[in-house]
Amino acid sequence: DIQMTQSPSTLSASVGDRVTITCRASQSISRWLAWYQQKPGKAPNLLIYEASTLESGVPSRFSGSGSGTEFALTISSLQPDDFATYYCQHYNSYPYTFGQGTKLDVK
């Protein structure tokens, strides 16, 4: 299985901050990576796919980058609605696996 490792596990930030979450794959996954946002009691919500393609309806302050084994999700200017947990997930090969999550909370 391909292991996905996110860092940091927890990130404290303020409204207006620029934040970056990283995701590392244990082997190359090309650009077959998705990012999700999850709020308590809700299902994950797709933000970005193919490493850098913004899902329809997702604000442009979200962006993704990377290829191979190193990826990043950046929020350019944090908004109150962005405090949540973020997951990366590869779909390069079976089985699909997720990162352990990064909880973004208020500083």
Added chain:
Amino acid sequence: QVHLQESGPGLVKPSGALSLTCTVSGVSISSRHWWSWVRQSPGKGLEWIGEVYHSGSTTYNPSLKTRVSMSADKSKNQFSLKLSSVTAADTAVYYCARLRVIQANGYTGFDYWGQGTLVTVSS
């Protein structure tokens, strides 16, 4: 508007079988997309269980392969999960989700999810 809804027992006895159904509305499961089950538990995070295509083709997570079966019912626009020989470690929120296909061999991750259903394994 695409909507997925899980249904099934919320409590299953140890060594028994967990059975869930996902009812899809707003899109036919006979479309080109794949239909998956994902679970989430505090101890293991998000775990992909497997996927089914409308033709009945399936792929399972090797970690669960000996205990999992999935099927698709085109007439009801539903797909189902059965997990046998359950233990407390199978206690989790179970989600059904769509793996979107945008072109030949072009996937995007899971774009639609059900609200999730908590399944507890306990006697």
